[in-house]
Amino acid sequence: MGISRPRTFRDVALIFLGAAAxxxxxxxxxxxxxHSSSSIVNTQVGTDYVSEAPNVIPPPRHDTPHNxxxxxxxxxxxxxxxxKIPETTIVQHAPGWTxxxxxxxxxxxxxxxxxxxxxxxxxxxxxxTGLPAENTPENIAARIPTSxxxxxxxxxxxxxxxxxxxxxxxxxxxxxxxxxTFIINEPSQFLTHYYHFCAEWLFGAWAFWQGAYNAVVDxxxxxxxxxxxxxxxxxxxxxxxxxxxxxGFNSYVFRAAFPALTVETMDxxxxxxxxxxxxxxxxxxxxxxxxxxxxxxxxxKGPICGSQTQRIAAEATEHMRKLGTLTKLWWExxxxxxxxxxxxxxxxxxxxxxxxxxxxxxxxxxxxxxxAGESSTKATSGLSDKDIVITYISRxxxxxxxxxxxxxxxVKALEDMVKKHGWELNVVQAEHLSKxxxxxxxAKTTILLGVHGNGLTHLIMMPVTPVSTVIEIFYPKxxxxxxxxTSTALGMRxxxxxxxxxxxxxxxxQVDYPEGFQGTEIPVYAPTVVQVIEERIxxxxxxxx
Numbered sequence: 001m002g003i004s005r006p007r008t009f010r011d012v013a014l015i016f017l018g019a020a021a022x023x024x025x026x027x028x029x030x031x032x033x034x035h036s037s038s039s040i041v042n043t044q045v046g047t048d049y050v051s052e053a054p055n056v057i058p059p060p061r062h063d064t065p066h067n068x069x070x071x072x073x074x075x076x077x078x079x080x081x082x083x084k085i086p087e088t089t090i091v092q093h094a095p096g097w098t099x100x101x102x103x104x105x106x107x108x109x110x111x112x113x114x115x116x117x118x119x120x121x122x123x124x125x126x127x128x129t130g131l132p133a134e135n136t137p138e139n140i141a142a143r144i145p146t147s148x149x150x151x152x153x154x155x156x157x158x159x160x161x162x163x164x165x166x167x168x169x170x171x172x173x174x175x176x177x178x179x180x181t182f183i184i185n186e187p188s189q190f191l192t193h194y195y196h197f198c199a200e201w202l203f204g205a206w207a208f209w210q211g212a213y214n215a216v217v218d219x220x221x222x223x224x225x226x227x228x229x230x231x232x233x234x235x236x237x238x239x240x241x242x243x244x245x246x247x248g249f250n251s252y253v254f255r256a257a258f259p260a261l262t263v264e265t266m267d268x269x270x271x272x273x274x275x276x277x278x279x280x281x282x283x284x285x286x287x288x289x290x291x292x293x294x295x296x297x298x299x300x301k302g303p304i305c306g307s308q309t310q311r312i313a314a315e316a317t318e319h320m321r322k323l324g325t326l327t328k329l330w331w332e333x334x335x336x337x338x339x340x341x342x343x344x345x346x347x348x349x350x351x352x353x354x355x356x357x358x359x360x361x362x363x364x365x366x367x368x369x370x371x372a373g374e375s376s377t378k379a380t381s382g383l384s385d386k387d388i389v390i391t392y393i394s395r396x397x398x399x400x401x402x403x404x405x406x407x408x409x410x411v412k413a414l415e416d417m418v419k420k421h422g423w424e425l426n427v428v429q430a431e432h433l434s435k436x437x438x439x440x441x442x443a444k445t446t447i448l449l450g451v452h453g454n455g456l457t458h459l460i461m462m463p464v465t466p467v468s469t470v471i472e473i474f475y476p477k478x479x480x481x482x483x484x485x486t487s488t489a490l491g492m493r494x495x496x497x498x499x500x501x502x503x504x505x506x507x508x509x510q511v512d513y514p515e516g517f518q519g520t521e522i523p524v525y526a527p528t529v530v531q532v533i534e535e536r537i538x539x540x541x542x543x544x545x
Contacts, residue, residue, distance in 0.1 A: 007262030068304045081287050082171045085158045086110040092212040094319035096127050096299025096312055099212045099292050106285035108273040114143040117152040128297035130237040132189040173284035179231035181288050185295040188242030193458040199486050209292055210330050211320025222332040222353060237267045252435055256341035257334045309486045331533045334498045335461055342439040352463035355382030357468060366373045380539030381467040386535060388423040390414060391441055392481040393450030401451055406524045413526035430455050447533050451522055456483045468492040469536050474526050479509040493543050495532050500525035502532055
């Protein structure tokens with residue numbers, strides 16, 4: 001640490017002159033560096049899809065140019081807030097997902113400082129009141145954000161609120177939260193569920209964060225990414241237990257993937273609110289350098305989540321896919337961070353990458369001949385027979401499960417199948433295994449099957465090979481997008497089984513929850529499941545249909 005010298009009169013005069021010049025330039029000429037044509041671009045959704053409240057959403061703005069935000073290359077420098085109040089800019093936006101630079105919070109209100117408010121999306125596409133969601137008109141109306149939740153300030157208004165007295169060389173009353181922050185404006189309603197936290201919120205957040213910065217994943221290790229580091233996550237509407245699931249996978253995955261991450265919860269957010277709420281003190285605010293702001297209710301206003309998938313991650317990932325900024329290995333840094341923490345060896349981690357390499361080297365085309373001495377399995381999958389792993393997640397001790405006789409018949413059929421082909425079979429009751437054991441099995445699984453339920457969330461830890469598949473057993477006529485959407489988003493094939501029939505892309509069923517969906521008498525015809533597995537590994541039903 002260097003030794004500081006006392007300031008001379010010359011130092012003070014120079015600081016004063018610099019601050020005065022900056023104030024003059026900003027006031028009369030405008031902050032040009034903050035408002036180039038590429039700094040803020042329209043992200044307004046053309047049509048506000050609202051499956052839940054079509055009559056309470058403001059109409060889209062028609063006075064905003066419909067531009068496309070280009071991916072950011074590099075990471076912005078840390079803002080100087082001592083004598084300047086930097087304007088807010090958007091890095092990327094999709095319904096419910098927004099990356100901001102220079103976001104402010106005072107007394108619980110998130111502030112966007114800008115001289116061009118019409119260039120921003122409507123706040124209903126960014127945020128909500130953060131209340132739990134119910135499908136009633138009253139609740140839908142109660143979740144619509146107001147200026148108490150998010151508001152716009154002009155630079156002049158921001159300076160009136162938080163600016164120091166330049167004549168007295170006072171600094172702004174802003175306290176910076178440096179680095180990169182995820183603010184999750186979502187109640188614990190869904191966060192306490194392994195699927196909704198890890199395979200939906202985290203899945204979407206990582207896709208949006210990587211895509212916003214056009215991140216490159218190092219193919220040599222598939223664990224290194226050029227995306228900026230994440231320093232903290234703030235759960236603004238969930239307490240310490242409100243983002244953790246019962247089995248403990250949420251915190252396990254989050255900590256393993258981001259070991260240096262700081263987590264703040266609702267109590268910490270309240271501390272920040274209280275610290276900026278003293279009516280007897282001058283106004284002051286928190287300044288966040290870079291924020292990924294996510295909101296479930298706002299995401300449901302988007303057409304992909306609201307009308308097609310009902311998955312908030314779909315808005316994030318599909319937006320980045322359209323921009324072309326998601327690499328094939330985009331999820332691998334998170335997946336590998338978790339699996340290495342769970343003790344998975346490097347060979348297993350590389351199953352997907354090596355399978356692709358085998359087929360690429362062979363110049364595989366659909367229906368092409370096998371190379372000399374190559375098994376038919378390896379010719380179609382890039383995997384040897386011993387690398388084909390079938391994992392059946394049994395729910396027979398849970399509230400939703402197969403008929404007992406059908407479960408027994410399925411296990412017997414699977415055992416006969418793997419014995420014939422030389423494959424591996426795992427029949428798993430998750431409650432009897434440690435987290436490490438469950439993740440170690442998922443890390444090598446080629447085909448994951450089971451009744452619709454939380455255990456299928458482990459698909460996010462599977463290697464993505466040319467034949468990776470999720471087989472989900474439903475009560476006949478029932479269907480949900482949870483694992484269907486997630487598996488296809490990762491590049492895996494999904495099959496919905498209705499007893500003795502199956503459905504897959506492009507003939508997926510409509511979402512439905514018939515009587516019996518949550519019951520204990522779900523039927524399944526074992527030969528149908530075996531047929532799907534054998535055909536898939538034989539190269540039928542490819543992902544690229």
